[in-house]
Amino acid sequence: MSPAIITLLVLVVAIIIFVSDRLPMGLVAFMVPMALYFTGVIDAKDIFASIVNANVILIVAMCVLGAAFFKTGLAWQSSKILLKYAKTERSLSVLIFLIGGVMSAFVSNSGTVAVLIPIVLGIAASSQIKPIKLLMPLVFGATIGADISIIGSPGNLIAKNTIETFSKGSLSVPFFEYAKIGIPLLIACSIFLYFFGSKLIADRDGNTQSDSQMDYSQIPAWHRNLTLAVFILSIAGMVATDYIKFLPPMHIIACCAAIVLVFAGVLTQKETFNSFETLTVFMLAFMMPLGAALNSTGAGEMIANAVISVTGDSGVMIIMASLWILTWALTQVMSNTAACTLLCPVGWTIAQSIGADPRAVVIAVFIASSVAVCTPMAIPANSMIIGPGNVKFKD
DSSP, rough: OHHHHHHHHHHHHHHHHHHHSOOOOHHHHHHHHHHHHTTSSSOHHHHHGGGOHHHHHHHHHHHHHHHHHHTTTOOOOHHHHHHOOSSSSHHHHHHHHHHHHHHHTTTHHHHHHHHHHHHHHHHHHHHTTHHHHHHHHHHHHHHHTTSSTTSSHHHHHHHHHHHHHHHTTTTOTTTTTTHHHHHHHHHHHHHHHHIHHHSOOOOOOOOOOOOOOOOOSSSSSHHHHHHHHHHHHHHHHHHHTTOOTOOOOHHHHHHHHHHHHTTTTSSSSHHHHHHHHHHHHHHHHHHHHHOOOOOOOSSSHHHHHHHHHHHOOOHHHHHHHHHHHHHHHHHHHHHHHHHHHHHHHHHHHHHHHOOHHHHHHHHHHHHHHHHHOOTTTTSSSHTHHHHHHTTTTTO
16 A cells, blocks of 8 residues: 555544544544554654744744733733723624633633633623623634734644645745734724624623632732743744744743743743643644645545546636635534644645645645634634633524
8 A cells, every 4th residue: 555545544534533522632642643653654753853843833832822811810911901991782792702812812711711701700700791792702713813923823834844844844834924924913803892792692691700710919929020021022923934034933022931930930940831732742742643634645646636626627726715614624523633633734735736835725725724713622712711701602
């Protein structure tokens, strides 16, 4: 059996297991490169090579920065100030949507939702608004806002890694490359939410208790000031790397920022290691060899040829739309990180086969995988509001 066929079989089996949810995602992610190794598709050194990938390091370091941002109360403070300016249900839902969107562009969407839930519940109770009316916009905003920068979610970095790896370094992804789609999408959704959101979101009682709100009174003011300064400088540095060549790479800047915060005592060692999910690191690091195998064995080209033979001469837009719909459908029933990891390499190969811009197609696949708002299991943030909002699957 050829390496290409073996790689395709591994891809299909991985998708089936991810969708069935019979095994832990981290275990499946680890099994994929092991299967490729024992079937002779990749070498032993390729199994763990992606653990030191710059994009994996970047997301770990940014999780540390995000943890400091939440721990010091910066997220809570900024949200409380902004929410004072909204009075009606519609204005509150849109403002919560935008706050979640902007915050999740720079820190994890799960962390954004977790820290804002108590605030939103308190506002719902004091305003006599059903919690679900405000919690659903929060989750949607956090999900869509993650599409603004390259650090919004793991999928952002998976797409970035695919583009840079498959182009052999000839193409790069600037810090706000995705904002060309993310910001218009966030604005369009906020307008839709303002005019139609209240009618579409269920009118159901929920839990308006906000006792889980953290007490930030014991946090030293200089911890907040230092965290804010480090956060702003690190983001500015990452953006500037596209224009100032002597600056270190993004992942080095993020690591330096994380070191400063831990050294200053803003985060303890335990809090630092708890700030990032091992599952996220596993999904990123251990699924990358599959993408590389799809490219090197010609399996990706086989998929591309199959797609082209089915769609015929339908044109680039129809093929891209088909790939977008496939990715979007998969991400509702399996991890959006897994869907993005599996299909970004496929998108690249299809783009090359039809003469489209590979970077545009990969970004389209990533955007499709990020629109994970239809089911509770698509992303962890969706499941966080089930209890407090009394959210049902059909919502």
